[in-house]
Amino acid sequence: MVRMIWGMGAVAVSLAFSVVNAISTSSTSIATETTTATATATATATTTATATSTSAAAAAAAAFIANDTSVKFALNIPNENSNNDLYFSISGPSSCSWIAVGMGSDKMKHSLMFMMYADSTGNNITLSPRIASDESEPSHAKDIVVERLAGTGISNDTFTWHGRCLNCTSWQGGSLGSTTNKKASFIWANGPPIALKSNSLHADIKRHSSYGVFTMDLSKAVGTAGVPAIPASNSEGASQVSEKVDNNFSSAAHAVLMVLVFVGLLPLGIVILRFLNSPRWHAVNQTLSLGIALIGVGLGAQLGTLYNRTKGFKSGHQIIGVMVVIAMISQWVLGFLHHRLYKQTSATTKFAPIHVWLGRVVIPAGIINGFIGFPLALNPKLDWALLVCTLLIIIIFTPLLFWGWKRRQAKEIEGNTGEAEGYHAEPWRAPQAQYDIGLNQMNMNMNMNMNMNTNIGGPPPYNAGGQQMPQQQQQWMPGQSSHSYPAQQGTQGCQILGLVRAICSGLSGMVNGIHIFGLLIQMDYEWAKEFRTHPLKLAKDWD
Template structure:
């Protein structure tokens, strides 16, 4: 019987291959539990540039040059997917360096335990949870196309297949990079940002001695540094996990675009804050006013408002990230409720701080407007 069969016991999956002589057709037979989102077979040692057939409850194909005929497909009473089909001219469409000899390399993969629920050719299938490689004897597998009954009679037997490694490599269902990325982002947006804004508001609103103001200022610089550090740290695992998925490799998703904008703005605001600190300390040492009152207020206000916009973008982007990762709607709604509740609680607090800071700036403006002529006269005596 001209069939090569690979039973992958760790996933209860069986893959059988037959090559029709005188053509470039490949006949295949696949059985797998229907709780997998998909089953995939590829020709080659790696996914890159490989011809891959993806089978779920339907058999979608992306390359218009590939024609697939499904002879039989069903879901059995045991909830197993069965697909028997022919990939026409797949032999010729395989990568040029692949030789159909006694050591034909094949790859396989099964998707996560989710229903695809779509016949769309652009359906966003998730990353496989298990994969592996095996080698078949293409010469022995060449013969007249077997009937479905012949495939079924050999189901579960290892016929002419050499596994290149353990039968199945189990992929972590929860990628660590994604978890680290999300946790760091959440800590930055839901904890560190509110604390930093509160400290900055108290610094602007307080009426205290110079020593106490200096302590409050250094506290703000410390919280801002930690806050910025967490955001930049979250960027690293985010970029790493982006390389694992086709949709995210070009950084065109809303989550990635907003994330890069947020990081750029945050870095700019951090440098802006350090520059304001340096200029203020330099002016204080010379016993001079830092800027004219209007310019000083514009620079400080710009720093505050851009920082608030960054925080808002962080909150929105976490939700977009949860959607991109295809988390359950209840989880996304839970985050929206948490973020919304936090904003409702913090807005009155920030309003009180803003009102106090506004009064203080008004008093300082009136004081500086009376003192400027005196400073000017003393400077030119």
Template sequence: MVSFRSTIKALSSVLALAAVSNAQISTFINRSATGYSASFNVPASGNDTFIQLNGPASAGWVGTGIGTGMKGALMFVIYSDGNGGVTASARLGLGEFEPEFEESILYELLEGSGVADGIMTANIRCSNCREWNGGSLDVNSTAQNLLWSVGNNEQIATTDKSATIHQHRLYGFYTLNMVAATGGNDTNPFTSNDSVVSTGSSIAAPRTKADRVLIAHGVIMGVTFVLLFPFGAALIRLLNNRVPNALALHRGVQIFNMILVFIGMIMGVWRSSMTGTQWRSYHQVMGIIIVCLLPLQAVLGQMHHRQFLITGMRSTWSYAHIWFGRIVIILGIVNGGIGLGPELANASRGWVITYLVVVAIMAALYALFYLLKERSREVRRQKSIPLKEVM
């Protein structure tokens, strides 16, 4: 007669076997990048790791990485092979630079990989992804740190695993429960109907050196073009007839602002060199042009001042200085808005709205100030009161 204890033991063994036979998958679904998801499965035995990566084909490439940051992370990047399939490239992160293809990582694409309905899918079996030079995958972690990234819509169609990829348009960090991802012995868990799926969570991205430089660049340029340059332009009108050295103050403030802009430009170029994204956008090219126009604006101001000392009234140089300065400021403000876009700073909606509101307020104040000063000029002209030099 079979004992009750034996029956329970046998039943437990069957249930355990059934649990092992079903692949356990942990999945991260990205809400900010439509179509992006990454899934992991750790088989119950052996050293393989299964990874599924999905992402929009329109992005050009998508990737996921194992690690807390780019440096030392093991990444898988996928892009179209040009024939309806995908190329999967295993890469090691070097820091805030393009990751390099790593030949020592052994992996293969499995059934179900390809491009369909605008979504790239790669089902990957990797035989040595649990430890590499610079990092490791902790299969016993309930919150394994991982990275995600989405390309900048630059189309790639090649089977070359070391193909050049440019800076991501979107990126972030997430965690997966690798304990919940452990189980099953399928040769391809992503095509199994018996897989059990659990979900991961997004986590806040730690700020890198490049991020801090980018923030400093944006703050310096935004404050200077939106606030300080207009203030410097209005300063001589505000202080004219009130202090004897209004022109010197105007000149000093604007020179200081120019120095700030040059510092901001250097930080922007520095950040681009960190990420290998020099001359990749209109914002960068337009920014350099705007900065180069500033010395010309200073020359126009000096010519205006010389002519005014001779004639005591505005000249062609005066209007050139005034309107050229306004155009440069407007271009700088517009370029700042471009820089906040998803392909560069990828600023949040709140920051974009804040920038636009501040710009609108400053534009309204400057317009009101200009109208009041012009009205004052007209009144003084009618009374034939001599005008001092104004901008």
């Protein structure tokens, strides 16, 4: 029994040792496999990194850095290059709207340019290969294919592009040239600091803010194919030839001149004519406005040849601008003709309303065209400045124009307060001084009174139409007003009314006679003698 128990214990112990040994062996195997895998992975990664580093280090490159460090460029030309591929890297500050390097020439014309800018997300880069046909905005070259390679992106406010250009040692209109050229010409440029985010290879760009020319020794670029590193300094044989700052004066001058004309001078011309009532200075202002507008149009036409978006002369801003300027020329000619004829006839002409209405169209059309022009120039924020200027002019000039209008209305009302159609009050009804009267004035009053008695019916009313009134309507009595003349002449009521008025007029004449008689007492005998003949003549006229 004891032996049996001892045997079973020995078997159990042996089994336990076997299990422990198996577990230990398994753990060792797992650990060994893990260690082997880790070592293998580490070795592989190290080998890959080393290989990559070796490849990058081995990639020959010609390198250039602009003096202002706005552009860094490196180029690799594979020594076994049956496909005519090129490897290149470009770097520069992301504060620039775009950065570009061109090769094949020291001018824009026929250069192949690699232009990079932020994509629509602002986190990566769009690279557009472009070719310029002249000193103007380059156009996308559809036949040029560029591949994006690892390391491309925007980091630390810096654009970085690594890429390969397929079969691009030559292109339409140009080529890189011989790889033994120690003074190969390149150009570089960067855009102004504005926001440009686009995935399009045809994205509209603004004119460069700085640009230059540099040369490189292409023999330094020939070597093992690979992406060149961003350079820290110029390679041997690389140097900057020139650097220029572009002020873009034409664009600014075009905007300033046209805003000055349509927001400043033309509204001022209205104020000069309507408020100051000065046709001469109005003409000077209109001539000056037209001259400045023509200069602005010339600058605009020249600018239109520089950008892809305006080369075809199809934009609304350009079309409206030409129409407005043609209207301005027509308005000036009509105003000139109107002024010449007016000086001869002192009457308005058929040109006047056309001149006025052209002005009413030209000014708002020019201002609206300005709001269209700023977005076309990729300066949409300047629309707010134009709006402020326009509102300011409206606030200043509107009260002046309203004041001038009220003044003209008052003059028109004052001119219409007289009698109807050329009729003036009879001289004998004019106000006279009661006590202080000179000889000349007394003589005039006396003669008027004599004439009144000669034709007691009074002078016939002036008819502007040239037609004489019926005989019975011409029997005007002294003191009778043209406004109160009865409209139903010939009726019994009108006859009675005419008789009453005749009596009143007679009494008025008597009063005037007594007044004159009293004045004549103070005069000499000759004046009194002339007066004594008056009653006989008066009686004869009444007979």
